[in-house]
Amino acid sequence: MIVEFSFDVSTLQSALTESPGMTVEMDHMTSTDTVALRKFFWARGGNFEAFESGLEDDPTVRDPKRITEAPDSRYYRVIYPDHLPGVDAYRAVVELDGMVLDARTDGDGWTGRIRYPDRDALNEWCERCEGAGITVDIEAIYDQERQPPEHSYGLTPGQREALVTAAESGYFSIPRETSLAGVGEELGVSSQSASERLRRGMITLIENTLDED
Structure with a gap:
């Protein structure tokens, strides 16, 4: 099953306030027992210099790095501090055999999709997010074989x-x-x-x- 969600984590929100109109779209996230959670993403639609300056001061990420760029977009990698609630949310997804399919933000919270094996896994994820202080709103649930309208x-x-x-x-x-x-x-x-x-x-x-x- 695939779940569309939105939640109120503050990751990158500080950097995005420095560049109105900028949109961030996740490419992928990765983490191991010995490597901190890393997010790779595309940014487009705003002032890149202001955004990169904001990244340096954003308390929700560390060691930001621009990897590549195109005429209208740039590709970045950031590392999440372990104490962030969003790190707990991601680890819960992995532990429950889920997979983050996509996630995006324009500075007003995050929206995205996660594939879960069943509703029990989804319910437990929501409970663990609530325990971490994250409010999750479920927008839609549908079978992975069927795309919603x-x-x-x-x-x-x-x-x-x-x-x-x-x-x-x-x-x-x-x-x-x-x-x-x-x-x-x-x-x-x-x-x-x-x-x-x-x-x-x-x-x-x-x-x-x-x-x-």
């Missing part, structure tokens, strides 16, 4: 939420019934973050529905 076009939960919210609030109406700031207020994010989610969501829809190449 919001993923049928490759949209992330955040992109789908932004597009639906914008449509329902009249952002696409003529004349417009709300602004980006209004959409952002509905989503609980800044207007810049709302704009980024809408832009990426529309690009994703076009690529997966209209672009035959």
Whole structure:
């Protein structure tokens, strides 16, 4: 089974406040009994210099390293201090035979997907997160053989939420019934973050529905 979740861990949130509009998407995480938890991720959409400066001062990570870069994105590795609640949450996933499939944040908490063998493992993970002081919100649960409707076009939960919210609030109406700031207020994010989610969501829809190449 696959679980879509959001939770309120503060990892990288400090660095992201230094670069509004930046989005972080996890590539993978790894840890052993002798190696601290390491996260590898792509960052895009904001000011990289401000973000990297923020990484150096972010208390939730240490030893940040830029590994590679592209014209519009950069790839990083950070190490998590052992005392972070997020480290306990990740170790619980591994111990319960789960697998983190993806995770992302734009500075407003984390969302992602985890594959679990059964509901008992999911329930125990939620209990262990609560014990570590982490509030977990389960957004959806579905069989791994079936993709939910919001993923049928490759949209992330955040992109789908932004597009639906914008449509329902009249952002696409003529004349417009709300602004980006209004959409952002509905989503609980800044207007810049709302704009980024809408832009990426529309690009994703076009690529997966209209672009035959």
